[in-house]
Amino acid sequence: MITAKNNTLHILGVTILPGESKEISLDLAKLHTTSTVDVPIIVERSKIPGPTILFTAGIHGDEVNGVEIVRQLIASGINKPKCGTIICIPVINIFGFINLKREFPDGRDLNRVFPGSVNGSLASRVAHKLVHEIIPHVDLIIDYHTGSAGRFNAPQLRFVKDNKELNELSKVFGAPFVLYSKNLNKSFRNTCHKLGKPMLLFEGGKSFHIDETITASGIKGAKRILQHFGMLKSNFTVAKPTKESIYINESTWKRAKYSGMFKPSVKIGIKVNKRDVLGTITDPFGKFNHFVKANNVGYIINVNEAPIVYQGDALFHISTKLKR
Template identity: 60%
Template sequence: MRNTRPITILGETILAGESKTIDMEIAKLHNSAKLKIPIIIQRSKIDGPVVLFSAGIHGDEINGTEIVRQIITKKINKPKKGTIICIPIINMFGFINKSREFPDGRDLNRVFPGSKKGSLASQFAHHILTEIMPIVDYAVDFHAGGASRFNAPQIRLEPNNEALKTLADVFNAPFTLYSKNIAGSFRNACQKSNVKMLLFEGGKSLDINDEIANIGLEGVKRFLEHLDMLNPKHNATKSKEKSIHIERSTWIRANHSGLLHNSNSIGTFVKKGMVLATITDPFGKFERKVKAPNDGYIINANHSPIVYQGDAIYHISKTLVNGNP
């Protein structure tokens, strides 16, 4: 079936079979320098879905940017049918400043749907929703852990959504975590706009992890193959292990301030009472063990060498679903 439907983004039309990079410019830097956010579009001549791969909504989560970069450089974004849109960096302000937030101090992922005349972050959210998302059918948004916390590779989706569960099973990240949509988040706005979005978490901020990037990339290929959009030049590798579905989880917090000695248990299954880390003072006066409160998988670990009492240091699963052990 030939694709004759025109696509328009930010006033520019992309024809069937055409590739185009459109620069989104909403505001300048404080020194009047232009700030461009490239939107890379690849269209097949054959009709099909429109898929968005995005990253960098938090400017310091560059591992997601690396995944989308590889989608482009390896030409995975050239679809067999339909259209693929890539935005490697949404929050270019934060990326330049190596910061999670926008210059106005706001978290872009908490201000959706935004407004035309609101804060800078709110204006960006508004433009994304009104200029890009109306033509999108499916999306994968890539994130990493913040504040030195390393996320095991995982897909997050809202509970009781069978369509998203099917897509998550196709993506087949090592973990699938059920979590409610957060008010003001990009994911929540997409759900209200009937865009089927998966949120990928993996790695930590200000870091590129090749293993995490490869897991994300292979998931993307399986995702596109499921939609019959993967170019025949690429092969989607079937994972030997099925994703572990986590229905409930909890945070383990530090009971003492001090130096954190991590046991590198990220992604592993631990038994109740197992020692996960040790917290010490700098002067050799005490050592405090951090133990697992229950059996479960460690899906996030704090990599900061210094913690304060009450800091989140591990995220551990509590309830598994779908026959997981």
């Protein structure tokens, strides 16, 4: 349950009083050149009591669209709350962001090492600091992600189906789609769940790409959540969603039957019927042309935009069962 409070905040040895704004550095490690690497954490507090909401992005270093969403929250001043506290971490995996890689320099996926260890790998140590230094202070986390490996996600929220609180908050956020999914072992989301910290995980767009529609969806959702808790200042306005979210109970991947050059022919987010043509796979020599067809009626919530695919590659993520 999210409640209003206005106590003195102590994060990473820094004290932030009600009404104060501070940028804190999460000291991760040093590079092999002895240069320090810090993760900036932007904390904005109102003098009026209220919840503490954390906005995060960049757990994977190649997911720049999430970083852009949190950046815009800060640049536009949306993160300055009318009441309560807003904490923003635009880039958690600063190593991957610098090196244009999904993983940490040790090759580990940060989102598979939570809750981490103080004596573990570099990624594990970062996860441990985040879990023990930041998460205890927050009431709600909104974590921004994108699709990987050239796969473009429709703007969507992900959480476990039977969580009443997150279902209610998802209606407030107003993403076009909600995909019910299990909490993966050792993920940031699963760890927050075990700690009793609700998280809305937003997926949208693809790696190494910034899309205006995805960015707008993520920002509007954040503003609606802040407005819901009375935290959005009056100089910001946000419209209600034009359509109700589509809640997806089950989904499936349409995979490539052949290897070749791939071109999708349907737009993300649309509803397709069984046997509709979704795209084509061809060879470079003009001798082969295969039509990729839908196996069922459903919504396209992910499209592979890679120009070259191999047999078995995931091409389209399609809903198979909607919430009634």
